[in-house]
Amino acid sequence: MATVAAVVASTHHPFYYRASTATGEDRPPFADEWVSKIETFRETLTRAEPDVLVMVGSDHFHQLWLDNMPQFLVGKAPKFDANWYNEEREFGLPRMTLDGEEELAAHILRNGLDADFDLAFSNELRIDHSITCPIITLRPQADLPIVPIYTNIFAPPLPQPKRFVQLGKAIREMVEAWPEDKRVAIIGTGHLSLELGGPRQFGEHGPDPEFDRKAVEWISSGDLEGCLSEVSLDSLHQPGNATHGFMDFMLMMGVAGEGEKADHVDTLDLFHTMEAYFTWYPNGVPQGAAQ
Amino acid sequence: MSKYLLDKFLYTVDRDPQLVERYREDPVGTVEWWEAEMANRILNCTSDENSTWLAFTDEERRALQEHDHVTLFRMGAHPFLTLTLFIACFERDHGPLEYQKAYGRAMEHITLPYPDIAT
Numbered sequence: 001m002a003t004v005a006a007v008v009a010s011t012h013h014p015f016y017y018r019a020s021t022a023t024g025e026d027r028p029p030f031a032d033e034w035v036s037k038i039e040t041f042r043e044t045l046t047r048a049e050p051d052v053l054v055m056v057g058s059d060h061f062h063q064l065w066l067d068n069m070p071q072f073l074v075g076k077a078p079k080f081d082a083n084w085y086n087e088e089r090e091f092g093l094p095r096m097t098l099d100g101e102e103e104l105a106a107h108i109l110r111n112g113l114d115a116d117f118d119l120a121f122s123n124e125l126r127i128d129h130s131i132t133c134p135i136i137t138l139r140p141q142a143d144l145p146i147v148p149i150y151t152n153i154f155a156p157p158l159p160q161p162k163r164f165v166q167l168g169k170a171i172r173e174m175v176e177a178w179p180e181d182k183r184v185a186i187i188g189t190g191h192l193s194l195e196l197g198g199p200r201q202f203g204e205h206g207p208d209p210e211f212d213r214k215a216v217e218w219i220s221s222g223d224l225e226g227c228l229s230e231v232s233l234d235s236l237h238q239p240g241n242a243t244h245g246f247m248d249f250m251l252m253m254g255v256a257g258e259g260e261k262a263d264h265v266d267t268l269d270l271f272h273t274m275e276a277y278f279t280w281y282p283n284g285v286p287q288g289a290a291q
Numbered sequence: 292m293s294k295y296l297l298d299k300f301l302y303t304v305d306r307d308p309q310l311v312e313r314y315r316e317d318p319v320g321t322v323e324w325w326e327a328e329m330a331n332r333i334l335n336c337t338s339d340e341n342s343t344w345l346a347f348t349d350e351e352r353r354a355l356q357e358h359d360h361v362t363l364f365r366m367g368a369h370p371f372l373t374l375t376l377f378i379a380c381f382e383r384d385h386g387p388l389e390y391q392k393a394y395g396r397a398m399e400h401i402t403l404p405y406p407d408i409a410t
Contacts, residue, residue: 061302061372066295066410067334086305089379154371156409197360197370198405199398202391241370241405271388 002104002175005183006048007280009219009252010041012057012133012189013273014091030270037266037277038137044264044279045138047286048185052101053139053146054108054175056168056188056251057130058153062086063122070120071159072167074112075127075148076105082127082135096132101145104178108147111174117167125150134189151251153190153244161231164247165224168254172282186255190248192216192274193239200240202272208239212274215246216267219278222260224253256280294367294408296345300325300355301363301372303334305379315380319356326352361397367406 016038019031062084064070082096105121112119127148135142149171152158168188175184192215193208200207218227227250236243256262257280264279304310304325314321331342347355354362358380363373374394382390 061369062306065302065334066298084306085308086375086379089308090375155369195395197364197372197374197394199395199401201374201395202388203395237404 002052002178002180002182002184004172004175004186004282005050006045006185007172007252007256007282008045008134008138008185008187009249009256009278010134010137010187010189011191011273011275011277012130013270013275014087014093014129014133016133017094017136018092030268034268034270034275037268037275041264041266041277041279042138042140045185045187048281049183049286050144050185051182052104052184053144054104054149054171054184054186055127055131055134055146056149056151056171056186056248057127057134058190058245058248059150060128060130060154062128063126064150064152064155066155069152069155070150071152072117073120073122073125073150074105074109075100075122075125075150076102076109077123077125078102080125080127080146080148082132084126084128087129091129093129093132093136096135096142098127098135098142099145101147103180104175104184105147107178108149108171108174111177112167112170115170115174117170130189134187138187151248153247156233156244158233158244158247160233161236161247161250162228164251165228165254168251169257171251172255172257186252188248188252188255190252191242191245192249192276194242194245194273195240196242198241204271205269206240206272206274208243209269209274211239211243212267212276215249216265216276219249219253219276220262220265222253222256222258222262224250224258227253252278257282293345293347293351294369295410296330296347297351297355297363297366297368298372299330299345301368301376303329305372305376311376311379314376318358322347322352322355360394361401364398364401365406367408369408
């Protein structure tokens with residue numbers, strides 16, 4: 001059976017690539033600290049020695065559109081081309097091609113459907129920065145096969161927060177039931193408080209630092225009960241109009257498990273949004289890993 | 292009023308480098324052309340299978356033709372689509388993040404709850 005080598009949850013900040021590669025006057029003052037935190041975060045995945053990455057993210061109106069919008073979708077293909085013209089234009093992101101792990105994708109589709117998750121699928125999916133940002137930060141060599149799983153946090157009506165948690169728990173169980181002797185890391189990215197295209201965007205901090213503080217506490221302590229008791233589709237409008245991306249963090253809390261404390265927790269307070277990084281080792285901290 | 296058609300305009304223009312430039316330079320003509328030629332195109336179908344019923348209201352057409360992102364927000368156009376396209380059109384005329392901050396300031400008078408963007 002497969003082993004869950006690591007569970008990793010992160011914000012996905014499309015500015016990281018440009019900030020981390022900029023030099024001279026173009027390099028922002030926060031870049032060095034950001035790179036340092038990312039390199040430490042990357043090491044938490046490297047030490048887990050994964051063979052396969054399950055990547056949870058959300059299409060930002062790239063391939064998935066309002067004429068045909070799935071709530072949860074699994075990519076099953078031998079290859080995934082990645083990043084889009086408007087991401088090159090706005091963020092300077094490079095085009096990439098990642099290998100797919102089709103057997104695990106088929107396993108998740110079959111068993112997910114049998115567990116009452118009506119998963120959509122795609123055999124030709126061009127993935128976007130919700131998945132390539134964590135590749136860039138956590139596995140820049142982009143050498144491992146992936147199973148992309150997209151959630152709809154973007155085009156309401158959205159699934160309820162509890163459904164994200166339930167799907168996370170199911171993904172964990174399905175990966176652990178995959179009859180292959182592989183080490184699988186489950187990685188998902190979302191947002192803390194975030195405003196896009198509204199009056200609270202691009203401030204000195206994220207739009208709601210108090211929500212961010214509580215969110216980091218919920219995630220790092222695995223407090224699903226507390227999180228679910230306070231977070232609803234309506235409440236997520238308050239911290240910022242793009243904060244429904246937090247539900248991907250809730251999905252990852254479902255993967256990690258109720259009450260499971262993260263083995264690695266870090267944050268970085270940037271303009272516009274707070275960055276947050278979490279790693280759990282369900283089967284123990286890999287030997288030699290620093291705490 | 293059709294939030295969907297506003298979003299469809301923003302989406303299809305934003306993903307096409309030539310249309311982004313055309314919308315920046317000639318918003319009136321681009322919106323007229325798009326409504327006539329593209330509004331009824333189902334994106335993964337051939338033109339023989341176009342829809343027959345999609346059109347802007349006068350107010351929607353005017354907001355797009357005047358690059359009026361505040362009105363688009365008020366109408367419930369998806370804020371991510373509007374922001375992304377408008378950054379593509381106008382960020383180049385400003386210093387780093389100046390445009391994004393001004394874009395937010397132009398909506399300072401808008402309070403919660405924001406206009407509904409749901410389908």
